[in-house]
Structure formats: C-alpha cells, structure tokens
Amino acid sequence: MDLAFSPADEEFRTEVREWLHTHVPCAPLPSLETAEGFAAHRAWEAELAADRWSVVNWPSAYGGRNSGLLRWLLFEEEYYAAGAPGRVSQNGIHLLAPTLLDHGTEEQRARVLPAMASGEVIWAQAWSEPDAGSDLASLRAKAVRTDGGWLLSGQKTWSSRAAFADRAFGLFRSDPEAPKPHQGLTYLMFGLRAPGVTVRPVARLDGKPAFAELFLDEVFVPDEDVIGEPGQGWRIAMSTAGNERGLMLRSPGRFLATARRLNGLWRERGGPVAVRDRVADALIGARAYQLFTYAAASRFLDGEAVGPESSLNKVFWSELDIALQETALDLLGPEGEMADTDWAERYVFALAGPLYAGTNEIQRDIIAERLLGLPKGRR
Template sequence: MDFGFGPDDEAFRTEARRWLAAHLAGGHEGVHGRGRPGSEHEAVAERRAWERELGRGGWIGLGWDSDAYGNRRATLTQQVVWAEEYARARAPGRCGHIGENLLAPTLLAYGSEEQRAEFLPPIARGEALWCQGYSEPDAGSDLAGVRTRAVRDGDTYAVTGQKIWTSLAREADWCFVLARTEEGARGHRGLSFLLVPMDQPGRVEVRPIRQLTGTSEFNEVFFDGARARAAHVVGGEGQGWRVAMGLLGFERGVSTLAQQIGFAQELASVVREAVATGAVRDAVVRERLERSWAELRVMRWNALRTLGGGAGGGSAIAAGAPSVAKLLWGRWHQRLGELAVLVRGAAGAVGPADWSARAPYELDEAQRLHLFTRADTLYGGSDEVQRNIIAERVLGLPREARGPR
C-alpha cells in the first residue's frame, strides 16, 4: 500500500478545518449534522444554501479530472482529507453529491464539451441539484430490465415510464434517466442516458415513499411524455448501458472513507450508551462492540489499499473492489443499528419518556439508525448482486442462469 498524507496534505487539512469551522458558525449553525442518511428530508432549504456556500468556497469538484468549469481540483489524498474533515465537523449531508460525484465525472468521461460547459459550472457553484433515474419497480438490481421509454420527436425525446427509490427527487432540478430508445430492444441493448429537467408540470410527478422510519427520503417519479433535448443524450443514442455502468464505477471511492468517519461517530455514541446503561458489563455485548471497532478499522485499511492501488491482481480485482466495500459496510452498519437498540434494553423499543417534548412515537436517533440500516444491504446494489459481481468478474465463475424476459 502506498497511501499516506504529506506536508501539503496536512496544510490542506488545516485550511479545510478552519474553513468549515468558520463557515458552519457563520450563519449555517442550524445545519450541523442534518440531512444524513435516514434524515435526508431535514433542512432542505438550509442545505441548499450550504451547497452555494461550498461553491463560493471552491470546495465542489475537487475530484474532477479538469478544473475548467469553475471548480477547484485536489490530489487524491487531499480529497480524502476534505472528506474526513467534512465528516468530523458534522457538516450537513450533501444534497449536491449526486451531481458532483456521479453526473460530473460521467460527463467528463462520456459527455460532449457542450454538455460539460452547460452542466458542470452550475454544479460547481452549488446551484443545480440532480437525482438519479435508474431503478424501476421491476428493474432494481437487474438494471437491464428498465422499461422507461424515450421516443424521438424532432430535436427532443418524449420520456414515459416510472422510476423508484429516487433520492432528492423533490428537490432536484434535473434527473439523469436510463431509458429505452430502440423499439423492441431488450437487456443491455437500445438504452440511452438522457438528462431530463424536473420542472415539467403535468409531465413529471414525484410521489414520496414513506419508510419504516416515518420519513420519506426516497420517491417514485412518473414521466408522462417528459421532454429531454436530443443534445442532452450522453455518449450517443443506444450507448446508455456503457455510460450507466461507467457512472456506477464513480459511485464508491473517496466518499467511502468519509462514510467511515460517520460510522465511527455512530459507534462512539453506541459505546457511550452501553457504558451509561451498564450494558457494557455483559460479555456478549462487550465482544460485539469490540468486534465492531475492529471491523471498522479493517474497512478503513481496505479502502486505503484500494485507493492506493495496492489491491493487487490487476483490473479484475479493481473491478470487484467497490463490491467488496459495499458488502463490508452494509452488513456492518446493520449490526451497529441492532447494537444501538440492544444496549438500551427495553427502553430501546419504546418512544421518548418526555411526551411533551416530541410527538408520540417519534423515533429517537438510535431507533432511526436501527430501522434505516435494514435497507443497507439492499440500496446501492443488494448483497446478492455484489456477490455475483465478485464471483463472475473477479473469480471467473460461470454467470448466474437467467430466464427469458
């Protein structure tokens, strides 16, 4: 492994830490710790203002392979530093991360210069928010089964279909949509990657999905003849599968280390609760807490090794690294959610003691963590799919048999 922080990185860390401390206290105090996974519905207007603050500070687009769009570039180690300091400062969950970390690298890799010039500067300024139109009711993990259609009509496409589990759809200005543009095509063929504006009353409808936690981070999106310009097809018509898979490759990277900082904060909270309730005196609970700490360290070392290019084994291993990381953190986080309630005993299963302070049955932080983490092994690619990827692309095992569509 060749991944370490040098003097320039530590100077960058000092700059990032000071900027965050000053600006989070400079009129953005109310967003501290808000809008994280499980509570992405919180303080949306304030977090949008925070995105613009990040843009003015030059903190958006650090990982892009070009600095021609109003963004500020940083080295890989500096990107890690920024992600870690952002998490340590308990800065708010990013509502612009889909545009910055998914769409922007995709446009840099597959888009035209006109598309980059149109869409990247607003992302760098923190002004344009994006959502992802991939999953459908019958095409989640099996993404090649999408049925949303886009029919060419002059210099536009008419997009019709349904997407589901769409984060930030109510707030987003744009959605990148995987749709079928070739009549009769199936599987990976005949798909295109379109950029669709969300502000189309009567043609785009967003319906929140209420979850176990009582909140609605995810949404259904219905397209009824929604318009997308032909100039906004990324990579060319019929090349959607290639572009979509390229985008998924950008999904897990530096952000994994920042995620682990958040995990460490959650684990520390669970440990404090175990000490306060006396649950830590139980040998089984204590062993589970110790194991959680050790496994979190392993995840960090694995992420550093992957970022440092030290995984070994060539391109096949590199292709499987994101799936390994997803398998590691998904189940780990579920176990932490279980521990968060377990260490509180019977009190972990009931509502707040002070009913005057909160509405009856409103979840506290530990209960929300427990319920939200039940989805960790499903969203972002289910465990079953990640194991298939590792088996087929890394180990070279035969592909799983699939029936006719």
C-alpha cells in the first residue's frame, strides 16, 4: 500500500504543470453555457489538442498520449489546480468515447474520436425523454429501419450542451415488439443540424441555455452511425456505465482545487467557527474523494471491474460539490447572490449533479441492492 507516484509519473505531472502555466488564459472564459462562451471553450479544446493534452488517456492514434489512468488523474489535478477552463467536450469524452472504444468499429473510432479530441465536433447526450428519466428503459423515441440506415422520430429532453453542440448520441427504440423495455433499443449517433432535427434550448435556473429539447422527425441516420448491433443498445450503454467511466465522470482534481480556493476565501474573509468547520469538511471531502479514487484506480489497474461502487462515487461527489459552492456563497455574504461570479457559475452547475447521470436516489437504490444486498423494494 503506497501513495507515491513513480518518478516518470511525477515528470509527467511537471510537464502538464508547465504547459498549463504558459497556456491557461489569464481571465476566465465566459460561461460555456452561452454562445460566446461555447465558442471560446471550443477554441480552448483546440489549443489543448494541438499539444495533445485534451484526451491524455486515449490511444495516441486518436489524439491521446496513452497515459493510463493514473497519469490522467495527475493531469486532472494539475488542470484544475491551474484554474483551467471547464471542458465543453466532456459529454463526448466521458460518455461516448469509452463506448466507441469498447463497442465501436475501427472506422467509427477513426472518424469520430480525433474530431472529438480537437473540439471540432462537440457532442451532446440524448438519453432522457419527457416520460423516461430515471426509468430510462421506458424510452419511446423510435428508430425505424429504412434503406441504408434508420429514421429517428420522437422527443429527447434535458440534452446537455445541445443548444450549441454539433452532434448527439443516445438510445432509440428500434424494436417496439421486444418483450422487455430494455430490449429492442439501439445506440445511435446523429447530427443536431440534420434535416428533421429541431433543437429548442432550455434555460437552466440562471437562465443560461445549458440544455435543450430535441424534436426528431424522420431524421436519417446511416448504418455507419449505429454503435454495436441494433437492439443491443441498453447493454452497450450500461456496459461502460460501470467501468472506468464511473471513475472518470468527475475527477478528484476539480474538487481539490475548489476546496483549496474555498480555504483561501475563508482565510481572506474570516468567519465564525461554524463556517470554518464547513471549510474543513470541504477539504476533508475533497481529500477523501481523491484517496477513494486512487484506491478504485488501483483496483481497476489490478484488473478488477469497477462495478456498483461507482454509485458511492456519484452520490459523494455531487453532494460534495454543492457543499463546496454553498459554503463559498455564504462566505461571500451579500455578494453571494451575484450571478456573475465563478462561484455562482459553479454553484448553479453543481445543483444539477444529484439529478443527472442517474439521480442520487437511483444510486442509493443500487448501493442498497448491489453493495449491501438488501431486498428489492418499491421505488
């Protein structure tokens, strides 16, 4: 049992730190949930990619550095410590790319991944529907077979980044006769500006169009944009849900950096012991998340599957994130209600954490059944 990184890992860390030191913009970019900010963040993705820093853990053939999981963790620690911009491409990088690496064809990987790595194509997710949220398997948007591909029709919603993104991926019902709801689903990629697609941006709490509704009317998707076998979509989508993606959705680096900034804010502003204790808990939580992730990464590197314990992760980071930002807003006093601060931006973003990627209630059900072995019950 040890926490020491190898000299080569530390060298990598130094290289990352030095690159960031000379490249991270001095002033924060505008919010990535605005048209202007989206463009600025896309340009930043290109700058990262030009020196192959956008997807360090990917194979080098697609723009990565084959860094492995540990160096990816170090990259993330340095990235957020440097105050570098949020990642506008994260839906593609963390949700679609692992699926393509596991289930895509070589042609798909070569076509999709490099353009994702450079920010040339930015991806939105299209999972939820108006009547299929936590109960995702009940989704109804359909894919109907046609010559050389599929026609997509129906409605998707809460599609993060879709207001400004280029393409989307999601599950569609291709066999309405399948005996069970999670059968007969197909995993497809489609263009958000393709004929038949209507994107209606939806304003999140602070008014920024962070997500969108998608109305699809016989949108043609060629066979080359089906991932895996038609009808196998649920299995494909879920098979990557439990692997390293569970580890990678939110890296410890961002919470460590935010906790340190919060501590700085507390030192600057002072405050009663009750607030100091919340600052301490933020620091402790960020450190716990880092060490938990190191342990999970060590197990993963030993060849163990990362299974339902990623549900522990999800609940922990999403609640930690809110606690961090709330404490900062409280420390800011009357200025805490101003919407144009970094803290406010991160706060509004954090509020969604317990809702997406499987609500925290769904995660607690998974923990209860699959980690504690409790009997299934009424949801």
